[in-house]
Amino acid sequence: MGFAISNEDVARFHKSGIIQIDFGFDLSLLDEIIDAVEPLYPLAVERGAPHAGRLQDAWCEIEGCRRLATDQRVLDVLQVLFDRRPLPYQTLNFPYPTSQPVNTDTIHFATDPAGYHAAVWVALEDITEDNGALVYYPGTHERPELSMLDLGLRPTYDDYPAYEAKLAEFIESEGLKPERCCLKKGEALIWDAKLFHGGPAGTDPSRSRHSQVTHYTFEGCKYYTPLTSGPVYRSYRFPQWIPSEPTEPRPFGTEKPLSIPQRIVRKLTMYRYRAGDLLRSLRG
Numbered sequence: 001m002g003f004a005i006s007n008e009d010v011a012r013f014h015k016s017g018i019i020q021i022d023f024g025f026d027l028s029l030l031d032e033i034i035d036a037v038e039p040l041y042p043l044a045v046e047r048g049a050p051h052a053g054r055l056q057d058a059w060c061e062i063e064g065c066r067r068l069a070t071d072q073r074v075l076d077v078l079q080v081l082f083d084r085r086p087l088p089y090q091t092l093n094f095p096y097p098t099s100q101p102v103n104t105d106t107i108h109f110a111t112d113p114a115g116y117h118a119a120v121w122v123a124l125e126d127i128t129e130d131n132g133a134l135v136y137y138p139g140t141h142e143r144p145e146l147s148m149l150d151l152g153l154r155p156t157y158d159d160y161p162a163y164e165a166k167l168a169e170f171i172e173s174e175g176l177k178p179e180r181c182c183l184k185k186g187e188a189l190i191w192d193a194k195l196f197h198g199g200p201a202g203t204d205p206s207r208s209r210h211s212q213v214t215h216y217t218f219e220g221c222k223y224y225t226p227l228t229s230g231p232v233y234r235s236y237r238f239p240q241w242i243p244s245e246p247t248e249p250r251p252f253g254t255e256k257p258l259s260i261p262q263r264i265v266r267k268l269t270m271y272r273y274r275a276g277d278l279l280r281s282l283r284g
């Protein structure tokens with residue numbers, strides 16, 4: 001029998017869209033991760049990141065990041081919460097608060113059938129409001145999804161700052177109340193992709209806020225990016241699953257290119273979706 005959570009925790013997750021769990025991670029693994037990722041942050045920008053405070057897919061290079069992302073206890077809990085086999089596909093490491101405005105993960109990654117995406121965010125050190133405890137809006141995962149088009153925006157990254165601003169206006173107009181998550185080193189948060197959440201700055205700018213978040217989707221879905229999908233096409237994705245066994249390290253940020261069959265499928269499914277949408281609109 002795997003790592004178990006109580007029925008109350010499962011109910012709490014489904015009600016609020018987030019839960020805090022202590023999986024009992026080995027704290028020395030977390031220290032190892034901090035030591036291993038720290039020298040990589042200066043390379044992040046060189047390898048395409050918008051700034052040096054975010055390392056995408058360090059698991060490719062750092063075995064500890066891969067081990068944390070594929071920890072069996074986490075997979076057991078995700079399996080129970082979503083009733084499907086979880087598939088980790090992306091890690092992000094942060095050395096300090098992200099100052100990330102409130103957003104949802106579903107604008108970046110969605111599934112068909114809908115609803116199969118989760119984030120698991122692990123505190124690699126104690127996290128309080130001083131060093132940027134995450135903010136979230138309980139229950140927002142149950143609201144109807146807000147696409148770029150619903151918000152009057154174009155489905156392109158150019159409109160992403162406007163998406164964040166619209167979400168902030170929406171929160172204000174609905175009078176939604178935020179909560180903060182202070183965590184002990186080693187504790188984790190699991191949230192549903194539709195949950196409104198953000199990473200505010202800390203009150204003490206001298207403090208670090210080391211964390212690793214892993215994004216998981218689930219088996220048996222089609223995967224796409226709503227942010228760049230329009231009314232008549234979808235931007236399909238072919239995520240690369242993080243392997244459950246150690247692999248040959250490769251530099252983070254160097255995605256394996258899509259295979260030729262994947263490229264063909266991507267084109268065909270995009271056209272099939274476009275054609276289906278066109279037919280539906282002609283039928284009225």
Ligand SMILES: O=C(O)CCC(=O)C(=O)O
Nearest residue numbers: 098100105119198199213
């Ligand atoms: O760590 C943070 O401040 C935000 C991370 C986050 O929102 C995410 O990875 O989805």
